[in-house]
Amino acid sequence: MSTLTIVMYHYIRDLANSRYPGIKGLTIEAFEGQLDYVTKRYEVCSMRDIVDAVHGRRALPDHACALTFDDGFLDHFTVVFPRLVARRLTASFYPPVTAIAQRTVLETHQIHLILAVAGDDAAALARRVRALIDARGDADLPPAAALYATHAVASRFDGPDVTFVKRVLQKGLPPRVRGDIIRQLFDEYVGIDPRVVARELYMDLDQLRCMVQHGMEVGGHGAEHVWLDTLSREGQEREIARTVDFLDEVYGERPRDWVMCYPFGAHDATTLDVVGAAGCVVGLTTRVGVARDLAQPLTLPRLDTNDLPRRGDASPAALEAQRG
Ligand SMILES: [Zn+2]
Numbered sequence: 001m002s003t004l005t006i007v008m009y010h011y012i013r014d015l016a017n018s019r020y021p022g023i024k025g026l027t028i029e030a031f032e033g034q035l036d037y038v039t040k041r042y043e044v045c046s047m048r049d050i051v052d053a054v055h056g057r058r059a060l061p062d063h064a065c066a067l068t069f070d071d072g073f074l075d076h077f078t079v080v081f082p083r084l085v086a087r088r089l090t091a092s093f094y095p096p097v098t099a100i101a102q103r104t105v106l107e108t109h110q111i112h113l114i115l116a117v118a119g120d121d122a123a124a125l126a127r128r129v130r131a132l133i134d135a136r137g138d139a140d141l142p143p144a145a146a147l148y149a150t151h152a153v154a155s156r157f158d159g160p161d162v163t164f165v166k167r168v169l170q171k172g173l174p175p176r177v178r179g180d181i182i183r184q185l186f187d188e189y190v191g192i193d194p195r196v197v198a199r200e201l202y203m204d205l206d207q208l209r210c211m212v213q214h215g216m217e218v219g220g221h222g223a224e225h226v227w228l229d230t231l232s233r234e235g236q237e238r239e240i241a242r243t244v245d246f247l248d249e250v251y252g253e254r255p256r257d258w259v260m261c262y263p264f265g266a267h268d269a270t271t272l273d274v275v276g277a278a279g280c281v282v283g284l285t286t287r288v289g290v291a292r293d294l295a296q297p298l299t300l301p302r303l304d305t306n307d308l309p310r311r312g313d314a315s316p317a318a319l320e321a322q323r324g
Contacts, residue, residue, distance in 0.1 A: 022119040071225075092216070275298065
């Protein structure tokens with residue numbers, strides 16, 4: 001192989017005619033265009049091919065590419081799966097255990113839905129979050145203005161208000177506090193029973209098994225979709241044990257040489273130790289880049305779908321520049 005390009009996808013749907021058109025996702029048309037582009041420029045591999053290459057059993061093609069779909073969204077079954085089958089492509093899917101097994105909306109996705117409803121008025125949502133933080137009158141919490149000053153910085157794809165909302169609600173506040181605030185905002189903005197939303201949002205076990213039967217692969221994405229590097233070793237071991245049990249349920253046998261996709265890309269030396277001891281051979285991060293070798297298979301970089309063109313006839317020039 002000269003390069004291995006792993007592309008990461010999340011929501012893919014007919015956005016304009018969906019319940020939350022503001023959600024940060026890819027349209028079906030853009031996805032099809034990107035498949036045209038990818039199949040023209042790359043050779044699409046399976047994770048099995050990559051695992052075999054890691055073990056030195058075979059070499060990957062020159063311009064290898066792998067398609068990865070995070071978070072277990074129903075979009076992946078209804079939109080992605082039939083289009084992959086039609087093109088005789090394979091891909092891998094990374095559902096968090098809780099989303100599939102307990103059918104609750106993960107906090108990180110509740111935040112996406114709240115942001116989708118808030119739409120262009122992220123500033124008002126950020127003000128509401130600040131008000132909810134200060135209204136708690138909790139002496140252990142920093143003032144909302146200080147949190148805003150720290151976290152409201154534009155990121156790769158988001159403006160400062162959206163980044164602030166995501167960061168404080170995902171990680172910046174203590175778990176109990178952010179749980180309360182997310183519940184409150186979900187009620188105010190989305191206003192639908194989360195159990196109903198979960199059934200519209202995620203695949204179920206039978207759908208995952210169906211995709212596996214038709215050549216797709218399912219890997220680990222943790223149980224609760226948390227930053228693994230924030231947990232103790234025992235906490236990380238529990239997350240990975242639940243992940244392995246879940247893959248066992250999907251495949252009907254103990255997973256061997258499996259693939260782990262770290263939630264939020266977060267991992268530390270302990271994570272690599274724990275997943276390695278559990279039989280994981282390939283790890284996917286959110287570090288932006290293209291792999292040039294497989295020397296560090298537990299921390300492979302990925303590109304976001306937004307980094308690739310969405311038309312079969314697009315020039316790869318922009319991407320080549322990004323790789324440098
Ligand atoms: Zn995820």
